[in-house]
Amino acid sequence: MIIAGIDIGAATAKTVILDDDRIRSCAIMPTGFDVRQVSLDVMKAALEKAGALMGSVEFVVSTGYGRRSVPFMNKAVTEIICHAKGANYLNPQVRTVIDIGGQDSKVIRVDEKGNVVDFIMNDKCAAGTGRFLEVMATVLQLDISEMGSISLTSKAPCQISSTCTVFAETEMVSLRAEQKRREDLVAGIHKAVALRIANLGARVGYRDEVILTGGVSKNIGMKKSLEDAIGIEIMIPEEPQIIGALGAALLAKNELSKH
């Protein structure tokens, strides 16, 4: 039984192909401008890896902000529900999912079956998202992938008080002019995002086990800052970007068993 989950996020598009309960393949690519096109491309890429044909896919659940624009989906489900399912599949002990995406962040409380118990999502603002980190990386002339390791060398993280991306960028420019060390700036940025997320999720509560999903979890410095902020150790999945698509695929399997 071949089923698929597709997650069209603000920054990247992801697909997971499941063969019953086993992950057969996955694919990730930038979302770009054309949501319909990227959904076809990312699906094709994952199917090629799996050595399967589009016609053999029995059910597709789409998720992410572009979920309704996927031409071949059978059902669209929100990314919050999919992340909960995906995280539960990886580790049924997970009770809190922190998803830092390109456009928004969510803290999700999950039960032992992978159902959402409660959730919170940030406002229409880039603060505390992957986008915030991208903007800061540009100001500091760093590649986004370098930020994590650089920040770990900091001994005195700078204080970044702005939660607004635009103002934080201005703040960064002044701090740079004050000749602050780059690692301290990066560490300060991580701390600012971490505090933002910690506050966001306080209403939902952080309970063991906590898993961090989304592209930002590839940033080791961010993981550390978040752990400091919430006081709980955080797990990072092997492929943190595909958890939403994985959850979507698992839901596709449920849907299929209903029919």
Add this chain to the structure above:
Amino acid sequence: MKKTIEDLSTHLRDRALELRKLKETGVKIVGYFPGGFVPEELVRSCSAVPVGLVRGGDHDAVQATLSYSCRFIDAFAKAQLGYRLLREDPFYQMIDLYVVPIVDRNTGAIASYWEFYADAEVFKFGVPHLRTDYAFKYYLDGIKLLKDRLEELTGIKVTDEKLKEQVDLYNRMRGLFQKISYLRKKERPPISGKEFIKLNHDSYYADLSLFVEVLESLLEELKSKEGPVKRPRIMLTGSTLAMGDSRVVDLIEASGGAIVIEEFAEGVRPYNHKVLTDGDLMNALADMYFGRRMPGAFARPATGQRFDYLIKLAREFNVDGIIWYNMTYRDSYNTEGFYFEKLLRDEVGIPVLKLESEYDPVEVGPLRTRIETFIETLKTQKGA
């Protein structure tokens, strides 16, 4: 001939034109802020036509006020000036007087905006935050001044006889609204939330006599009707539910939820009390519109009383979840909303979703994600 919903649609389609013609004959059109503190009985007793300006939801109307409004005023308040400035909505253009009861800085801003930039006559009066005897007297004085202003505007005296006649008519409308709304306590509500909300918004514009007849025939029709069983059942509450601001309502219904009861400071008429007619009528108006009225979040000490009331409603209507919807920058509701959410979740065990809006089109995606997730979660939790 019984008046039906179709008659109401025809009437409302031609209503602006009809009022314009009436205005030409010297009849005064009195606009008012739809927060439930303006006794419309007084307006009609002077043979003037009350029109509740209840439109909202349009980003254009908010944008139109950017040169005049400060940032931290809610979008509904801004839009009230916007509709006047845009000159597209005939009702916002034709009024001879705009009555604004001031409950907080947002309503205060609306009144000031209209005074400064709309070239319009505005009548303001204060609604006290407290529920003391002194506060009651203050409100009563406010509506007495309103009565004087209306008499001056129209040249017609408000007599007890005329006022009583209007009170009876409005009492009938309130009673009918309550009966129709309460039919939604049934497992199979005969009227959807969207339909009920539309009916409520229509009441701000329609001719009262015709509207009461429509409600009467509708109630008869609905008594024997059974709608579909829809779950989860949702209570929608918060600061403002304006006419035209249908995104949240539409998203809830599209996700499979059924709105069975709503409670708002603005945009939904209070219909649970009637004006008592056995004593002084002005006093009785103040008693119903202020004294017995469920206080808004801006009042104090309202929170405990409001929460008890909302929880009672939630139980009576057998709701599975509550959606709290307030305008961004409507501080009193915003602050109360967080507390309410915590209280309900931790002590009452009813899930709450808190939403905000400033009528910005960019909100649609996140609103959809939040609402779909919430409804889906309720379905899973309740096995609904």
